[in-house]
Amino acid sequence: MIRLLLADDEDLVRGALTALLELEEDLVVVAEASTSTEAVRLALEHRPDIAVLDLEMPPADGLRAAEQIRAELPTRVVLVTRHARPGVLRRALAAGVRGFVPKTTPAARLAEIIRDVAAGRRYVDPDIAASALTEGDCPLTERELEVLRASRTGASISEIAAQVHLAPGTVRNYLSAAMTKLGAGSRHAAAHRAWEEGWI
Amino acid sequence: MIRLLLADDEDLVRGALTALLELEEDLVVVAEASTSTEAVRLALEHRPDIAVLDLEMPPADGLRAAEQIRAELPTRVVLVTRHARPGVLRRALAAGVRGFVPKTTPAARLAEIIRDVAAGRRYVDPDIAASALTEGDCPLTERELEVLRASRTGASISEIAAQVHLAPGTVRNYLSAAMTKLGAGSRHAAAHRAWEEGWI
DNA sequence: GCGCCCAGATGACAAATGTCACCAGACCGG
Protein backbone atom coordinates (compact mmCIF):
# COMPACT_ATOMS: atom_id res chain seq x y z
CA MET A 1 0.00 0.00 0.00
CA ILE A 2 1.46 3.33 -1.07
CA ARG A 3 0.70 6.16 1.35
CA LEU A 4 0.19 9.60 -0.24
CA LEU A 5 0.18 13.21 0.82
CA LEU A 6 -1.81 15.41 -1.55
CA ALA A 7 -1.36 19.19 -1.64
CA ASP A 8 -3.23 21.62 -3.88
CA ASP A 9 -4.70 24.98 -2.95
CA GLU A 10 -7.82 24.40 -5.03
CA ASP A 11 -10.09 22.30 -2.86
CA LEU A 12 -12.09 21.13 -5.81
CA VAL A 13 -9.06 19.85 -7.68
CA ARG A 14 -7.51 18.33 -4.59
CA GLY A 15 -10.72 16.56 -3.70
CA ALA A 16 -11.12 15.30 -7.22
CA LEU A 17 -7.56 13.98 -7.28
CA THR A 18 -8.19 12.21 -4.01
CA ALA A 19 -11.25 10.56 -5.51
CA LEU A 20 -9.22 9.57 -8.54
CA LEU A 21 -6.35 8.06 -6.57
CA GLU A 22 -8.52 6.36 -3.98
CA LEU A 23 -10.02 4.34 -6.82
CA GLU A 24 -6.69 2.52 -7.00
CA GLU A 25 -6.48 -0.31 -4.55
CA ASP A 26 -2.81 0.07 -3.79
CA LEU A 27 -2.95 3.82 -3.11
CA VAL A 28 -4.23 5.61 -0.03
CA VAL A 29 -4.32 9.35 0.65
CA VAL A 30 -3.28 9.81 4.26
CA ALA A 31 -3.21 13.61 4.33
CA GLU A 32 -4.42 16.59 2.33
CA ALA A 33 -2.95 20.09 2.45
CA SER A 34 -4.05 23.34 0.87
CA THR A 35 -0.93 25.40 1.48
CA SER A 36 2.76 24.72 1.11
CA THR A 37 3.44 25.20 4.82
CA GLU A 38 0.64 22.83 5.72
CA ALA A 39 2.06 20.33 3.25
CA VAL A 40 5.43 20.37 5.01
CA ARG A 41 3.82 20.10 8.43
CA LEU A 42 1.60 17.18 7.43
CA ALA A 43 4.46 15.44 5.67
CA LEU A 44 6.51 15.52 8.87
CA GLU A 45 3.54 14.27 10.83
CA HIS A 46 2.40 11.46 8.54
CA ARG A 47 5.65 10.54 6.79
CA PRO A 48 3.96 9.48 3.53
CA ASP A 49 5.73 7.42 0.87
CA ILE A 50 4.97 9.97 -1.82
CA ALA A 51 4.03 13.65 -1.64
CA VAL A 52 2.04 14.89 -4.62
CA LEU A 53 2.42 18.67 -4.62
CA ASP A 54 0.88 21.28 -6.83
CA LEU A 55 3.47 23.80 -7.92
CA GLU A 56 1.18 26.81 -7.80
CA MET A 57 0.43 27.04 -4.12
CA PRO A 58 0.59 29.85 -1.60
CA PRO A 59 2.41 31.07 0.42
CA ALA A 60 5.66 29.58 -0.85
CA ASP A 61 5.31 27.51 -4.01
CA GLY A 62 5.37 23.74 -4.15
CA LEU A 63 9.04 23.74 -5.03
CA ARG A 64 10.00 25.19 -1.66
CA ALA A 65 7.79 22.68 0.07
CA ALA A 66 9.46 19.92 -1.93
CA GLU A 67 12.89 21.10 -0.82
CA GLN A 68 11.89 21.22 2.81
CA ILE A 69 10.25 17.81 2.74
CA ARG A 70 13.22 16.28 1.03
CA ALA A 71 15.58 17.81 3.58
CA GLU A 72 13.81 16.05 6.44
CA LEU A 73 12.29 12.87 5.08
CA PRO A 74 12.84 9.99 2.66
CA THR A 75 9.45 10.89 1.14
CA ARG A 76 9.56 11.12 -2.65
CA VAL A 77 8.02 14.16 -4.25
CA VAL A 78 5.89 14.32 -7.38
CA LEU A 79 5.24 17.86 -8.62
CA VAL A 80 2.06 18.63 -10.52
CA THR A 81 1.84 21.88 -12.41
CA ARG A 82 -0.39 23.77 -14.78
CA HIS A 83 2.26 25.85 -16.50
CA ALA A 84 4.86 23.25 -17.24
CA ARG A 85 7.73 25.45 -18.29
CA PRO A 86 11.25 24.20 -18.89
CA GLY A 87 12.87 26.47 -16.32
CA VAL A 88 10.61 25.11 -13.64
CA LEU A 89 11.45 21.53 -14.51
CA ARG A 90 15.12 22.39 -14.26
CA ARG A 91 14.65 23.84 -10.79
CA ALA A 92 12.45 20.95 -9.74
CA LEU A 93 15.02 18.36 -10.71
CA ALA A 94 17.70 20.35 -8.94
CA ALA A 95 15.52 20.23 -5.82
CA GLY A 96 15.46 16.42 -6.00
CA VAL A 97 11.88 16.04 -7.19
CA ARG A 98 11.24 12.51 -8.50
CA GLY A 99 8.22 13.13 -10.71
CA PHE A 100 7.21 16.10 -12.82
CA VAL A 101 3.68 15.94 -14.15
CA PRO A 102 1.92 18.71 -16.09
CA LYS A 103 -1.84 18.89 -15.67
CA THR A 104 -2.19 18.02 -19.33
CA THR A 105 -1.25 14.44 -18.47
CA PRO A 106 -4.18 12.01 -18.85
CA ALA A 107 -5.69 11.26 -15.46
CA ALA A 108 -5.23 7.55 -15.92
CA ARG A 109 -1.46 7.99 -16.08
CA LEU A 110 -1.14 9.60 -12.66
CA ALA A 111 -1.53 6.42 -10.66
CA GLU A 112 1.01 4.64 -12.84
CA ILE A 113 3.46 7.49 -12.41
CA ILE A 114 3.04 7.37 -8.65
CA ARG A 115 3.70 3.63 -8.64
CA ASP A 116 6.77 4.16 -10.78
CA VAL A 117 8.12 6.78 -8.41
CA ALA A 118 7.32 4.62 -5.41
CA ALA A 119 9.31 1.85 -7.07
CA GLY A 120 12.32 4.13 -7.22
CA ARG A 121 12.01 5.27 -10.81
CA ARG A 122 11.68 8.85 -11.98
CA TYR A 123 9.05 10.36 -14.20
CA VAL A 124 9.45 13.52 -16.25
CA ASP A 125 6.97 14.69 -18.84
CA PRO A 126 8.65 13.94 -22.19
CA ASP A 127 7.58 17.15 -23.94
CA ILE A 128 8.84 19.40 -21.20
CA ALA A 129 12.04 17.43 -20.89
CA ALA A 130 12.67 17.87 -24.59
CA SER A 131 12.22 21.61 -24.54
CA ALA A 132 14.21 21.94 -21.33
CA LEU A 133 17.10 20.27 -23.07
CA THR A 134 16.94 22.38 -26.19
CA GLU A 135 16.40 25.67 -24.42
CA GLY A 136 19.16 27.67 -22.83
CA ASP A 137 19.44 28.17 -19.13
CA CYS A 138 18.15 31.26 -17.37
CA PRO A 139 20.69 34.05 -17.95
CA LEU A 140 19.45 36.22 -15.09
CA THR A 141 21.02 36.66 -11.69
CA GLU A 142 19.08 36.17 -8.46
CA ARG A 143 18.79 39.92 -7.96
CA GLU A 144 17.57 40.50 -11.46
CA LEU A 145 14.90 37.86 -10.98
CA GLU A 146 13.90 39.49 -7.72
CA VAL A 147 13.30 42.92 -9.21
CA LEU A 148 11.51 41.39 -12.18
CA ARG A 149 9.20 39.50 -9.86
CA ALA A 150 8.44 42.72 -8.01
CA SER A 151 7.64 44.55 -11.23
CA ARG A 152 4.99 42.06 -12.33
CA THR A 153 2.16 44.02 -10.73
CA GLY A 154 3.08 47.19 -12.62
CA ALA A 155 4.85 48.83 -9.70
CA SER A 156 7.06 51.88 -10.23
CA ILE A 157 10.82 51.85 -9.76
CA SER A 158 10.60 53.42 -6.32
CA GLU A 159 7.93 50.93 -5.21
CA ILE A 160 10.08 48.05 -6.36
CA ALA A 161 13.05 49.59 -4.57
CA ALA A 162 11.04 49.70 -1.34
CA GLN A 163 9.94 46.07 -1.78
CA VAL A 164 13.41 44.66 -2.33
CA HIS A 165 15.23 47.08 0.00
CA LEU A 166 17.52 48.61 -2.60
CA ALA A 167 18.14 52.12 -3.86
CA PRO A 168 16.01 53.12 -6.85
CA GLY A 169 19.09 53.58 -9.02
CA THR A 170 20.27 50.07 -8.27
CA VAL A 171 16.88 48.70 -9.17
CA ARG A 172 17.09 50.50 -12.48
CA ASN A 173 20.48 49.00 -13.13
CA TYR A 174 19.28 45.45 -12.47
CA LEU A 175 16.22 45.98 -14.57
CA SER A 176 18.30 47.44 -17.34
CA ALA A 177 20.61 44.44 -17.25
CA ALA A 178 17.68 42.04 -17.29
CA MET A 179 16.08 43.85 -20.21
CA THR A 180 19.29 43.69 -22.20
CA LYS A 181 19.70 39.98 -21.51
CA LEU A 182 16.12 39.24 -22.52
CA GLY A 183 16.05 41.60 -25.46
CA ALA A 184 13.04 43.41 -24.02
CA GLY A 185 12.21 47.07 -24.49
CA SER A 186 10.79 47.67 -21.04
CA ARG A 187 10.87 45.99 -17.68
CA HIS A 188 7.28 44.95 -18.12
CA ALA A 189 8.07 43.19 -21.36
CA ALA A 190 11.08 41.61 -19.66
CA ALA A 191 8.98 40.42 -16.73
CA HIS A 192 6.41 38.96 -19.10
CA ARG A 193 9.13 37.21 -21.05
CA ALA A 194 10.80 35.81 -17.94
CA TRP A 195 7.47 34.53 -16.69
CA GLU A 196 6.75 32.77 -19.97
CA GLU A 197 10.09 31.01 -19.71
CA GLY A 198 9.37 29.89 -16.18
CA TRP A 199 12.20 31.88 -14.64
CA ILE A 200 10.07 33.80 -12.20
CA MET B 1 -29.83 9.75 -13.46
CA ILE B 2 -28.28 13.10 -14.29
CA ARG B 3 -26.25 13.08 -17.51
CA LEU B 4 -23.15 15.31 -17.52
CA LEU B 5 -20.80 16.87 -20.04
CA LEU B 6 -17.43 17.73 -18.53
CA ALA B 7 -15.05 20.20 -20.18
CA ASP B 8 -11.64 21.22 -18.91
CA ASP B 9 -8.44 21.64 -20.90
CA GLU B 10 -6.32 20.03 -18.21
CA ASP B 11 -6.69 16.30 -18.73
CA LEU B 12 -5.56 15.53 -15.23
CA VAL B 13 -8.16 17.77 -13.63
CA ARG B 14 -10.89 16.67 -15.99
CA GLY B 15 -10.15 13.03 -15.36
CA ALA B 16 -10.06 13.59 -11.62
CA LEU B 17 -13.39 15.39 -11.70
CA THR B 18 -14.86 12.52 -13.67
CA ALA B 19 -13.65 10.10 -11.03
CA LEU B 20 -15.12 12.31 -8.33
CA LEU B 21 -18.53 12.64 -9.96
CA GLU B 22 -18.77 9.01 -11.06
CA LEU B 23 -18.63 8.07 -7.39
CA GLU B 24 -22.13 9.50 -7.11
CA GLU B 25 -24.77 6.99 -8.04
CA ASP B 26 -27.14 9.46 -9.62
CA LEU B 27 -24.53 11.14 -11.84
CA VAL B 28 -23.00 9.91 -15.07
CA VAL B 29 -20.45 11.62 -17.28
CA VAL B 30 -21.54 11.02 -20.85
CA ALA B 31 -18.91 13.16 -22.61
CA GLU B 32 -15.59 14.85 -21.93
CA ALA B 33 -14.15 17.78 -23.85
CA SER B 34 -10.79 19.50 -23.65
CA THR B 35 -11.57 22.60 -25.72
CA SER B 36 -14.50 24.98 -25.82
CA THR B 37 -15.36 24.10 -29.41
CA GLU B 38 -15.31 20.40 -28.61
CA ALA B 39 -17.55 21.10 -25.64
CA VAL B 40 -20.15 22.73 -27.87
CA ARG B 41 -19.93 19.94 -30.42
CA LEU B 42 -20.29 17.17 -27.84
CA ALA B 43 -23.12 19.00 -26.10
CA LEU B 44 -25.08 19.08 -29.34
CA GLU B 45 -24.31 15.43 -29.93
CA HIS B 46 -25.07 14.08 -26.46
CA ARG B 47 -27.59 16.64 -25.17
CA PRO B 48 -26.54 16.28 -21.50
CA ASP B 49 -28.68 17.53 -18.63
CA ILE B 50 -25.83 19.59 -17.24
CA ALA B 51 -22.64 20.91 -18.82
CA VAL B 52 -19.82 21.50 -16.35
CA LEU B 53 -17.40 23.87 -18.09
CA ASP B 54 -14.07 25.22 -16.98
CA LEU B 55 -13.85 28.93 -17.63
CA GLU B 56 -10.19 28.93 -18.60
CA MET B 57 -10.27 26.92 -21.78
CA PRO B 58 -8.88 27.50 -25.25
CA PRO B 59 -9.65 28.57 -27.93
CA ALA B 60 -12.66 30.60 -26.80
CA ASP B 61 -13.26 30.59 -23.06
CA GLY B 62 -15.94 28.59 -21.28
CA LEU B 63 -18.25 31.58 -21.25
CA ARG B 64 -18.53 31.58 -25.05
CA ALA B 65 -19.15 27.85 -25.01
CA ALA B 66 -21.83 28.38 -22.37
CA GLU B 67 -23.56 30.97 -24.54
CA GLN B 68 -23.50 28.73 -27.59
CA ILE B 69 -24.77 25.70 -25.71
CA ARG B 70 -27.57 27.68 -24.14
CA ALA B 71 -28.59 29.08 -27.51
CA GLU B 72 -29.18 25.60 -28.91
CA LEU B 73 -30.11 23.35 -26.01
CA PRO B 74 -32.04 23.20 -22.75
CA THR B 75 -28.81 21.97 -21.13
CA ARG B 76 -27.97 23.85 -17.95
CA VAL B 77 -24.47 25.16 -17.56
CA VAL B 78 -22.28 25.13 -14.45
CA LEU B 79 -19.10 27.17 -14.78
CA VAL B 80 -16.03 26.18 -12.83
CA THR B 81 -13.21 28.66 -12.54
CA ARG B 82 -9.88 29.16 -10.87
CA HIS B 83 -9.88 32.95 -10.79
CA ALA B 84 -13.33 33.70 -9.52
CA ARG B 85 -13.53 37.41 -10.13
CA PRO B 86 -16.68 39.48 -9.73
CA GLY B 87 -16.69 40.77 -13.30
CA VAL B 88 -16.63 37.24 -14.63
CA LEU B 89 -19.56 36.20 -12.46
CA ARG B 90 -21.51 39.16 -13.79
CA ARG B 91 -20.85 38.15 -17.37
CA ALA B 92 -21.58 34.52 -16.60
CA LEU B 93 -24.98 35.27 -15.12
CA ALA B 94 -25.76 37.52 -18.07
CA ALA B 95 -24.97 34.54 -20.32
CA GLY B 96 -27.56 32.45 -18.49
CA VAL B 97 -25.18 30.24 -16.57
CA ARG B 98 -26.97 28.38 -13.75
CA GLY B 99 -24.06 27.56 -11.49
CA PHE B 100 -20.84 29.43 -10.73
CA VAL B 101 -18.29 27.41 -8.79
CA PRO B 102 -14.76 28.57 -7.95
CA LYS B 103 -12.17 25.85 -7.65
CA THR B 104 -11.81 26.70 -3.98
CA THR B 105 -15.15 24.99 -3.34
CA PRO B 106 -14.80 21.73 -1.38
CA ALA B 107 -14.97 18.78 -3.73
CA ALA B 108 -17.81 17.22 -1.78
CA ARG B 109 -20.04 20.19 -2.59
CA LEU B 110 -19.79 19.82 -6.36
CA ALA B 111 -22.16 16.90 -6.64
CA GLU B 112 -24.72 18.67 -4.46
CA ILE B 113 -24.46 21.79 -6.57
CA ILE B 114 -24.99 19.77 -9.73
CA ARG B 115 -28.09 18.15 -8.24
CA ASP B 116 -29.38 21.57 -7.22
CA VAL B 117 -28.92 22.94 -10.69
CA ALA B 118 -30.50 19.85 -12.22
CA ALA B 119 -33.47 20.43 -9.95
CA GLY B 120 -33.88 23.90 -11.42
CA ARG B 121 -32.16 25.88 -8.72
CA ARG B 122 -29.16 28.14 -9.21
CA TYR B 123 -25.89 28.12 -7.39
CA VAL B 124 -23.53 31.05 -7.03
CA ASP B 125 -20.50 31.07 -4.78
CA PRO B 126 -21.51 33.28 -1.83
CA ASP B 127 -18.17 35.08 -1.49
CA ILE B 128 -17.99 36.06 -5.12
CA ALA B 129 -21.64 37.06 -5.16
CA ALA B 130 -21.04 39.35 -2.20
CA SER B 131 -18.10 41.11 -3.78
CA ALA B 132 -19.88 41.34 -7.12
CA LEU B 133 -22.73 43.13 -5.39
CA THR B 134 -20.61 45.51 -3.40
CA GLU B 135 -18.24 46.29 -6.21
CA GLY B 136 -19.09 48.71 -8.93
CA ASP B 137 -19.37 47.73 -12.52
CA CYS B 138 -16.47 48.05 -14.90
CA PRO B 139 -15.97 51.78 -15.48
CA LEU B 140 -13.90 51.34 -18.62
CA THR B 141 -15.03 51.82 -22.19
CA GLU B 142 -14.55 49.18 -24.87
CA ARG B 143 -11.61 51.07 -26.34
CA GLU B 144 -9.94 51.47 -22.99
CA LEU B 145 -10.28 47.75 -22.37
CA GLU B 146 -8.82 47.05 -25.78
CA VAL B 147 -5.66 49.07 -25.23
CA LEU B 148 -5.27 47.66 -21.73
CA ARG B 149 -5.49 44.14 -23.10
CA ALA B 150 -2.82 44.97 -25.64
CA SER B 151 -0.52 46.36 -22.97
CA ARG B 152 -0.54 43.19 -20.87
CA THR B 153 2.55 41.78 -22.54
CA GLY B 154 4.57 44.90 -21.75
CA ALA B 155 4.33 46.38 -25.25
CA SER B 156 5.28 50.01 -25.88
CA ILE B 157 2.77 52.67 -26.85
CA SER B 158 3.67 52.46 -30.51
CA GLU B 159 3.36 48.66 -30.51
CA ILE B 160 -0.05 48.90 -28.90
CA ALA B 161 -1.02 51.55 -31.45
CA ALA B 162 -0.07 49.19 -34.27
CA GLN B 163 -2.05 46.34 -32.70
CA VAL B 164 -5.28 48.28 -32.28
CA HIS B 165 -4.91 50.43 -35.41
CA LEU B 166 -4.87 53.80 -33.68
CA ALA B 167 -2.47 56.70 -33.55
CA PRO B 168 0.05 56.51 -30.68
CA GLY B 169 -1.27 59.72 -29.18
CA THR B 170 -4.80 58.35 -29.08
CA VAL B 171 -3.57 55.21 -27.36
CA ARG B 172 -1.92 57.36 -24.74
CA ASN B 173 -5.16 59.21 -24.19
CA TYR B 174 -7.14 56.03 -23.67
CA LEU B 175 -4.52 54.62 -21.38
CA SER B 176 -4.41 57.83 -19.44
CA ALA B 177 -8.18 57.75 -19.00
CA ALA B 178 -8.09 54.12 -17.89
CA MET B 179 -5.32 54.84 -15.41
CA THR B 180 -7.28 57.71 -13.91
CA LYS B 181 -10.42 55.59 -13.58
CA LEU B 182 -8.53 52.76 -11.93
CA GLY B 183 -6.32 54.96 -9.78
CA ALA B 184 -3.20 53.38 -11.23
CA GLY B 185 0.14 55.06 -11.69
CA SER B 186 1.09 53.36 -14.93
CA ARG B 187 -0.65 51.49 -17.68
CA HIS B 188 0.94 48.28 -16.48
CA ALA B 189 -0.50 48.74 -13.02
CA ALA B 190 -3.84 49.58 -14.60
CA ALA B 191 -3.76 46.46 -16.77
CA HIS B 192 -2.90 44.33 -13.75
CA ARG B 193 -5.73 45.87 -11.78
CA ALA B 194 -8.26 45.41 -14.59
CA TRP B 195 -7.21 41.80 -14.93
CA GLU B 196 -7.65 41.16 -11.21
CA GLU B 197 -11.18 42.54 -11.43
CA GLY B 198 -12.00 40.28 -14.33
CA TRP B 199 -12.54 43.12 -16.79
CA ILE B 200 -10.02 41.97 -19.33
C1' DG C 1 -28.94 74.02 -42.66
C1' DC C 2 -27.29 74.45 -37.63
C1' DG C 3 -25.52 73.15 -33.33
C1' DC C 4 -24.01 69.37 -30.59
C1' DC C 5 -21.46 65.48 -29.29
C1' DC C 6 -18.02 62.02 -29.77
C1' DA C 7 -14.04 59.26 -31.50
C1' DG C 8 -9.72 60.09 -32.97
C1' DA C 9 -5.66 62.92 -33.43
C1' DT C 10 -2.09 66.41 -32.28
C1' DG C 11 1.33 69.10 -29.76
C1' DA C 12 3.46 70.97 -25.59
C1' DC C 13 5.07 69.98 -21.27
C1' DA C 14 6.65 67.53 -16.87
C1' DA C 15 7.76 63.29 -14.84
C1' DA C 16 9.30 58.61 -15.06
C1' DT C 17 12.19 55.40 -17.23
C1' DG C 18 16.25 53.28 -19.48
C1' DT C 19 21.39 53.72 -20.61
C1' DC C 20 25.83 54.36 -19.34
C1' DA C 21 29.99 55.41 -17.05
C1' DC C 22 31.81 55.33 -12.80
C1' DC C 23 32.52 54.99 -7.46
C1' DA C 24 32.75 52.49 -2.82
C1' DG C 25 32.92 48.52 0.08
C1' DA C 26 33.16 43.50 0.79
C1' DC C 27 35.01 39.20 -0.24
C1' DC C 28 38.42 35.94 -1.96
C1' DG C 29 42.43 33.48 -3.89
C1' DG C 30 47.13 34.05 -4.25
Next chain:
DNA sequence: CCGGTCTGGTGACATTTGTCATCTGGGCGC
Protein backbone atom coordinates in the same frame (compact mmCIF):
# COMPACT_ATOMS: atom_id res chain seq x y z
C1' DC D 1 49.02 42.69 1.09
C1' DC D 2 47.33 43.07 -3.73
C1' DG D 3 44.48 42.65 -7.63
C1' DG D 4 40.16 40.84 -9.35
C1' DT D 5 35.36 40.38 -8.91
C1' DC D 6 30.80 41.08 -7.13
C1' DT D 7 27.07 43.78 -5.06
C1' DG D 8 25.11 48.13 -4.32
C1' DG D 9 24.96 53.00 -5.40
C1' DT D 10 25.22 57.74 -7.88
C1' DG D 11 24.73 61.19 -11.46
C1' DA D 12 24.14 62.76 -16.29
C1' DC D 13 21.65 62.19 -20.30
C1' DA D 14 18.23 60.81 -24.02
C1' DT D 15 13.72 58.57 -24.53
C1' DT D 16 9.45 57.25 -23.30
C1' DT D 17 5.40 58.03 -20.85
C1' DG D 18 1.49 60.43 -18.84
C1' DT D 19 -1.32 64.89 -18.69
C1' DC D 20 -3.86 68.24 -20.70
C1' DA D 21 -5.74 71.56 -23.84
C1' DT D 22 -7.09 71.71 -28.33
C1' DC D 23 -8.30 70.55 -33.22
C1' DT D 24 -10.87 67.81 -36.88
C1' DG D 25 -14.42 65.39 -39.10
C1' DG D 26 -18.43 62.63 -39.05
C1' DG D 27 -23.00 61.39 -37.27
C1' DC D 28 -27.44 62.94 -35.46
C1' DG D 29 -31.31 65.42 -33.61
C1' DC D 30 -33.93 69.33 -34.88
